Amino acid sequence: MSLRYLPDEESGRHHPSYVSDLCEPKVRRPLLAEMSFPEKRTSLLIQSALMRSGCDAATMETTHRYLVDAGVLPQLNALRLHCGFTFAHSLKTMELVVYVARRMGIDGSEHAILCVGALLHDIGKLSLPVSLLRAPRRLRKAEMDKMRTHPEVGHDSVSDKRILGWNAVLDIIRHHHEYMDGTGYPFGLAAPRISWRTRCVTVCDVLSALLEDRPYRPAMGRDEAFAILTEMAGDGKIDADIVETLRSGGIVGIIKNK
Numbered sequence: 001m002s003l004r005y006l007p008d009e010e011s012g013r014h015h016p017s018y019v020s021d022l023c024e025p026k027v028r029r030p031l032l033a034e035m036s037f038p039e040k041r042t043s044l045l046i047q048s049a050l051m052r053s054g055c056d057a058a059t060m061e062t063t064h065r066y067l068v069d070a071g072v073l074p075q076l077n078a079l080r081l082h083c084g085f086t087f088a089h090s091l092k093t094m095e096l097v098v099y100v101a102r103r104m105g106i107d108g109s110e111h112a113i114l115c116v117g118a119l120l121h122d123i124g125k126l127s128l129p130v131s132l133l134r135a136p137r138r139l140r141k142a143e144m145d146k147m148r149t150h151p152e153v154g155h156d157s158v159s160d161k162r163i164l165g166w167n168a169v170l171d172i173i174r175h176h177h178e179y180m181d182g183t184g185y186p187f188g189l190a191a192p193r194i195s196w197r198t199r200c201v202t203v204c205d206v207l208s209a210l211l212e213d214r215p216y217r218p219a220m221g222r223d224e225a226f227a228i229l230t231e232m233a234g235d236g237k238i239d240a241d242i243v244e245t246l247r248s249g250g251i252v253g254i255i256k257n258k
C-alpha cells in the first residue's frame, strides 16, 4: 500500500485537475462475497446511488476500490446501522456531488475523492446518539456543542489511512461545516483556506439537508431550497459557482420539485 500523501492544498487552486491519478495500492481487495451480509448491502447501496446519479463506470470502480482499500466500508456500514437517516443523507450528498463533478468535467481519481469525501463527511456522527441526531426540536446549546464535534471526531476516526489522496478526504470531513465568510465551524476558516472540494461537498450537504424531512421540519421543495442556497451564496457563505452548477440543468431523479 502506498505511503505517499498528497500535500495539503491551499484553496486558491480552484481547478482540481492537478491531482494526478491515484496510485494502484498493491493489496488484494476483498471480494464482495467475502464481506459480511450487512457490509455487502452497504456496498450495494453505495453502488446503486452512484449508478442513479449517472456516475461513469470507471469512477464507480475507482470509488469502490478506494473505499475498500481504505478499509472504511465497515464504518459506513456501522453508520447505516446506527442511523439509517444519516447514511441516506450521505448517499444523497454524494449523488449531488457526482452531478456537480459531471457538469464541471471532473473525472478519474479526483471524482472518486469527492465521492468518498461526501460519503464520509458525517462519519463522526457515529459517535453521537440517535436521540441527538434525530431530536424532534431545535437543539439546546449543550446539544449543539456536542453535535459540532462530529467533523473533528470523524476526521480522527479515519485519519490513519495511508493511501494517496486521503488528505483530501480528511479535509472534506474536517471542514465541511466551514463557511467562506469565516462563520462556520469548527475553526471558522475563511475562503482562502477552504478547498474547492470541501466547498463542493458543503453546498451539496446543505442542499441535501434542505431536501430531507427532518424530525423538526418537513422537506423543502426545490425552489425554496435554492432560494436559501442563493441567499447563503449572496452572503458569501458558500460557493456561488457550485450553487449555480446545481441549479442549472434540472437534476432529474435527484431533486424532485414539490
Ligand SMILES: [Fe+2]
Pocket: 121, 122, 150, 176, 177
Ligand atoms: Fe456534518
Ligand SMILES: [Fe+2]
Pocket: 089, 093, 121, 122, 205
Ligand atoms: Fe451532512
